[in-house]
Amino acid sequence: MSRAESPQERSTATPVLSVRDLAISLPSGSDRSHAVEHISFDVQAGEIVCLLGESGSGKSVIAFSIMGLLPGNVHVSGGDLVLNGTALNGATGIDAARLRAKRGTEMAMIFQEPMTALNPVMSCGEQLDELLAQHTSLPANARRAKVIAMFEAVKLPEPERIYASYPHQLSGGQRQRIMIAMALILEPKLLIADEPTTALDVTTQAEVLSLIKALQRERGTAVLFITHDMGVVAEIADRVVVLEQGKQVETGDTQTVLSAPREPYTQMLIASVPPIEPPVRASEFAGPPALRVESLCKTYLSGGWFQKRRETRAANLVSFDVRPGETVGIVGESGSGKSTVARCITRLIDPTKGTISLGEQALHLGSADELKLARKRIQIVFQDPYRSLDPRQRVGEAIIEGPLNFGVSRDAAMRRAKELMSLVRLSPEVLSRYPSEFSGGQRQRISIARALALDPEVLICDEAVSALDVSVQAQVLTLLEEIQARLKLAIVFITHDLRVAAQICDRVLVMSRGHVVEQGLTRDVFLSPQHEYTQALLASAPGRHFKFARNSA
Amino acid sequence: MSPNVRRVLKNGAVRFGSTVLIVLTVIALLAPWLGTTDPAWLDAVNMNQKPGVTVDWTGPDNQTAPRTLLMGTDSFGRDIYSRVLYGARVSLLVGVIVSVVALAIGTLFGLLAGYFRRVDAVLMRFMDGLMSIPAILLAIALVAALGASLTTVIVAIAIPEIPRVTRLVRSLVLSIREEPYIEAAISVGTPVWKILLKHVLPNSIAPMVVQGTYVCASAILIEAILSFLGLGLPSEIPTWGNIMAEARVVFSSAPYNMWFPGIFLTLTVLAVNLLGDGLRDTLDPKFNKRGAQR
Structure with missing residues (x-):
């Protein structure tokens, strides 16, 4: 695998998620034959890997293929997806059912827009309780205690009140915290985050990012983080995979890729990020105001x-x-x-x-x-x-x-x-x-x-x-x-x-x-x-x- | 041909519905040349004949000649085949005119109500009032007051449909007026009437066409019901409804008198509804996407 990352210090541990030569085909009549092709990367326990790309790069399709959420006419046409040593693709019948069970317990996903991902007619607490009831054999009061503890872990104020609240009564940042709590309550090995902070304000985004990072360190979760924002990558990622139009362009440590990119596309992408320091400008404008x-x-x-x-x-x-x-x-x-x-x-x-x-x-x-x-x-x-x-x-x-x-x-x-x-x-x-x-x-x-x-x-x-x-x-x-x-x-x-x-x-x-x-x-x-x-x-x-x-x- | 039109024509429901309707329209238009006789003519010798028999038939010109009665005759000795074919004219005409009238008036009201808040408050309360009148009851009242004629029937059926179209168009306008391209038009100084005609109307056409087909189907049905109840057109003008009404009397001895107009009515309404469903599936982006993911 020529594209696989350098073998330093990762050779021994089995990765939580291993993607090898993944190809996902699109229905005929699309603008290209494959959504993504020749994608290979690993996510180790306790590591945050960012999939970075612009719109149309195929980054969300990769996430959906791992979760098994691809729409019917788009399917994995080649390569391997391995979660904790179990192949995720190619399963049919009983295997597919077993995979569904895996989705809640071994991997979980958080989405961009928490309002549409949460059920509007169920209180936030009940939605987490439902998960626990389905996947564990805990009694009701133990489940409730666990949900409240999880709400505390994601730093929601007044967990008891939040438990009984409906999604529309909370702010965008709080809803995203509920989503995170929901994703992590079954302690999955892998968390997939698809642009989880894109719809949030910048101050809320900073809080949510540091929360994801803290929880991930604490629990050793492997995180696959999808974003288009170079700033977010710099903030959160250990390693980064750069995608362009369904092709894997560059892979490596965040530090290396962002400060010394090798590929022209990555260089162009990074050079397009406006620096936050304002340049010196001629600030004299004569004449009456327009x-x-x-x-x-x-x-x-x-x-x-x-x-x-x-x-x-x-x-x-x-x-x-x-x-x-x-x-x-x-x-x-x-x-x-x-x-x-x-x-x-x-x-x-x-x-x-x-x-x-x-x-x-x-x-x-x-x-x-x-x-x-x-x-x-x-x-x-x-x-x-x-x-x-x-x-x-x-x-x-x-x-x-x-x-x-x-x-x-x-x-x-x-x-x-x-x-x-x-x-x-x-x-x-x-x-x-x-x-x-x-x-x-x-x-x-x-x-x-x-x-x-x-x-x-x-x-x-x-x-x-x-x-x-x-x-x-x-x-x-x-x-x-x-x-x-x-x-x-x-x-x-x-x-x-x-x-x-x-x-x-x-x-x-x-x-x-x-x-x-x-x-x-x-x-x-x-x-x-x-x-x-x-x-x-x-x-x-x-x-x-x-x-x-x-x-x- | 634009890709949109091509996509619509590829839809099976659209193809089936429009084919059936085209055939029915051709039959209705060419009725005098399809071996029919005067649908109001009665030959008292040949009452209650079975379908498919050949009899000596005295026509309107008082000449007697052998004639095969494809659908038999009714209890007055009128040729049901001729009546059913001529009846198609009334049904299709009522369907088309009612939907055109209801769409035209409903669209005008809907545009006004959706765009101008003041108009909305008054107009929609009026529409609420109109909607609370049962269609058949209104038709009975109008026919009683104005007498049975094609115009009365059309007016009676169209009035209750107008509020439905108005509501649909109003809701479309309410969402379209919030689109940034409307604000963009306002900020380049486009007057309101032009915004309504050039931006709002073209963007609400697709759902309106779909609604039009449903109006058409329900108008054909209601016309049949009115005729069946004896409130529609007089029996000299054959309609599927009044053929069935006359067949009701002899149903136990000659059930096929009811079958033929019934089959035509069912087929027509089915075709119109299928056309509407097909158009909705292909024109409405929401259904479109769901279809693509299936």
Whole structure:
């Protein structure tokens, strides 16, 4: 096995999981014949191995094949999967039933989205109790004690209360802890974690990662950890397997792979991770601000006839301005109000109080006609590239929709659309195609072209690169900076990703629970954060201490 | 041909349903040339003949000639074969017109209710009221008030279907209006009517087509029920429902009088429903995915 890792100090112990020359075939008519091919790696007891790859690399398919959860038309077509000396693949009939029993006791899996993996109509405690009842012969009170102890082990507050709670009553981080408790309560030899922290906020992510690491050390569990996030790999992995398009590219110690990658693909991947230290930027922007936001408030009233009215302040007294050519970042976790601010500025929702002015024009008041004219000057790029383009509308039609609304002739608008396509580095021929024919990164370029078609002065990017793979993300960010330099755009960049904010923003606002807790030059905020929330946020960024390999160029 | 259309045409249920419906439509359109006679003509000499017998038949032109009665005659001496074939016209016409009318009005209401909150509150309460009226009872009332005619029957059947379509379209609009591409359209200054026509409507077409087939099937059934109860069209215009109603009287001696219209009715409703199921399976991405994993 040429791809197997170096034999040093592992030659004697039998690995908990051994994957040899694994191939998984896809149904005919897919974009490739195999989801993965020639995959070989081992996971030893007490070790965390990361499967690292971008979307489409086949990392989740490997996890599903180990758990035996592959969908019917996808199957293991070659190679061996060995768990504790027992072959997992090729089993039929009675063997398959025996394998099912193994899944709870010898291996367990935690998923990305805990809300959908937990049963919503059963209390959290009962869901763990059910597992114990099925796989052990413990009496009811012993089971309950064990569940409570497990809840304590995953550091859930008030285990007794959590036992009786339903999943929707808990926070995302707590739900993920329940999932971890559920996976570990039968003390499996192998834990498979499929992007378990991707849906969590960065501070919660840090807590969950350190929890997984602590429990794994304590119990000697072997962990197969699937992620696309280089920072998470740096934080948690002992060894890493890099996948590209179903091929195993590189395997080795985390330290070696991340700081001295051998393969060009790994080098490219790691070079795409934005460093968390902000570069020195020319921070002088002359001229009057293109966008000025003062004391912006958005309050939601909930409750109705029979309930007490409740007020939720989504944004409270937010003030900032952006000059032409400048990028101002708004960073914060989910629920901090950053998207509310973006939507108020673009008037997709109406602010409760405060003023928004575009140059001389006040955007927060004025008639419908004035609002329509103002819309032309301020444009927005959304997060989800798969939902921000109408699936039934050709790309060209989407781009010229704005100009047509403002009386530009169809021919002129089409000519401009072709220019914009070359600006975002896409071929003008794509204008006659439908969005479904494009990848996420290409769709995001199309969204940018659509926003630019109206020649706006201000561009709002609401998590515009958050859904993209890291290599694509780097390309889109470079593109945005180029366009900004050429068109002197004022950009408001909303993101939860501190690394991205560090690289692209001249100034940042840190938001928490609707308030701006800190604002200033990006370098100042990142290098010497004043507010404790900012400090906590920066301290939670995964892999912040890690020296990633950089191209010296 | 777009890949979507190709996928739909590969579905077995769609193929079977549409083939049956095309054949029935051709039969209904070509009824005068398929060896039929005037369906209202009665030849008193040949009452209650069995299917398949050849008799001396006096036609509407008062010429007597041998004629093979494929489905026999009823108790008035009318040729059931002719009546069943002409009856297909009424059933298909009612099905198609009711679904077009219900879809058109329901879609308009649904778009308005889904997009404008104020309209929603008023319109949907009105629809709730409409839905609480039993379809057959409404039909009885309308036929009693306006007299039995094709239009009355169509109106009576279409009205209770409208709230169902409205509810479906409204729920589609409610989810589509939250999509980022709608917000994107708003922020490039697209007026509301254009958003509804260019973004919301095209994205709700597929489920609406599926709903349309179910409306069609239920309209055909309800028309048959109304005719059977004697509330539909007068018996000079043959419909499967009133052929069966007349057959009821002689059911013990001539059960086949009921069989032929019954078989046609069952086949038609089955074909329409199969077409609808097939369209749903192929057009709805949720069912699509489940199918792929099977």
